[in-house]
Amino acid sequence: MAEILWPDSQVDLRGNVELEIGFGRGDFLERVSRLNPHITYVGVDRSWGSVKRAFRRLKDRRNVYLVWGDVWAFLMFGMRDVRFHRVFSLFPDPWPKKKHRHRRMFSPDFWKLLSVRTKEDAHVSVVSDDLAFIRWAYENALRSGCWWGYISETERRFGTKYEEKWLRAGKRVYQAVLMRDGMCHFRIPEATLRYPKFKTLKVRGSLKGDYTLRDSAHLSVKDVVFDREGGKVLVKAVVSEGHLLHKVWFEVVRKGDFWTVRPSDFSKFFPTPALQSAMDTLAHLLGDHPL
Numbered sequence: 001m002a003e004i005l006w007p008d009s010q011v012d013l014r015g016n017v018e019l020e021i022g023f024g025r026g027d028f029l030e031r032v033s034r035l036n037p038h039i040t041y042v043g044v045d046r047s048w049g050s051v052k053r054a055f056r057r058l059k060d061r062r063n064v065y066l067v068w069g070d071v072w073a074f075l076m077f078g079m080r081d082v083r084f085h086r087v088f089s090l091f092p093d094p095w096p097k098k099k100h101r102h103r104r105m106f107s108p109d110f111w112k113l114l115s116v117r118t119k120e121d122a123h124v125s126v127v128s129d130d131l132a133f134i135r136w137a138y139e140n141a142l143r144s145g146c147w148w149g150y151i152s153e154t155e156r157r158f159g160t161k162y163e164e165k166w167l168r169a170g171k172r173v174y175q176a177v178l179m180r181d182g183m184c185h186f187r188i189p190e191a192t193l194r195y196p197k198f199k200t201l202k203v204r205g206s207l208k209g210d211y212t213l214r215d216s217a218h219l220s221v222k223d224v225v226f227d228r229e230g231g232k233v234l235v236k237a238v239v240s241e242g243h244l245l246h247k248v249w250f251e252v253v254r255k256g257d258f259w260t261v262r263p264s265d266f267s268k269f270f271p272t273p274a275l276q277s278a279m280d281t282l283a284h285l286l287g288d289h290p291l
């Protein structure tokens with residue numbers, strides 16, 4: 001039975017594990033997981049619509065895991081003991097406009113992160129109709145210093161929605177194939193979270209707004225809900241940190257003589273220094289005397 005997982009889920013997987021980044025409808029996963037029942041396939045896609053559609057097609061497969069979330073978060077925090085043997089990215093969004101370039105995967109940092117999450121003999125295939133994007137991804141791989149490979153036009157048919165679309169439009173399909181060349185260093189931001197405390201809750205003007213945190217991270221407070229009778233404040237916030245986005249409801253709760261700030265259980269967040277800094281900032285904003 002296929003499973004849907006959060007990006008930071010831990011699963012003990014044995015044998016060869018292959019990863020597809022941005023599986024869309026799940027066409028490729030559907031085919032390869034049927035042809036290779038001895039291989040485990042992990043697909044990551046940040047669109048819930050894609051995850052739902054692909055799950056409907058793949059739910060009976062025992063060798064498929066679908067991760068709903070951003071690939072950066074997954075590669076940093078998910079399945080930490082797994083090293084992928086093959087990685088496929090088929091027709092990733094090329095973000096052609098310069099102002100959107102930062103949204104692209106396959107920057108030098110992304111290749112470094114891929115190198116720490118793959119086996120020594122791993123191959124990565126990036127496939128697209130956009131040759132300029134393929135060249136950009138390939139050059140970044142070489143620049144990262146941990147991959148070597150080649151670019152070619154490919155006759156291979158992956159059978160995905162976007163491949164069909166571009167072939168119907170008369171376009172050609174290109175691939176960059178990269179092989180591991182040593183291992184790069186990539187620092188995954190991590191912290192043991194400490195929940196800040198303060199004595200007196202300050203009730204004053206709106207907290208909504210943007211705050212700068214350490215290491216160019218940002219805290220954006222979207223909403224604040226006071227539950228005075230229940231002795232609780234809820235703060236809806238987004239913490240952005242490099243390629244990571246934490247969408248969090250922070251709880252500020254009264255415990256005996258003091259108040260404490262912590263992320264609520266139903267939020268999606270990662271234990272990083274920026275998240276710690278966001279909680280410390282909220283304690284300063286809400287408390288008279290942070291302890």
Ligand SMILES: C[S@@+](CC[C@H](N)C(=O)[O-])C[C@H]1O[C@@H](n2cnc3c(N)ncnc32)[C@H](O)[C@@H]1O
Pocket residue numbers: 021022023024025044045046047050069070071072089090091092093105160161162163
């Ligand atoms: C253009 S579609 C290609 C889908 C499929 N591979 C195909 O060839 O038909 C790109 C897919 O990548 C997903 N995606 C884009 N950026 C992503 C990210 N940072 N993390 C995970 N998935 C992402 C999108 O949600 C979308 O499903």
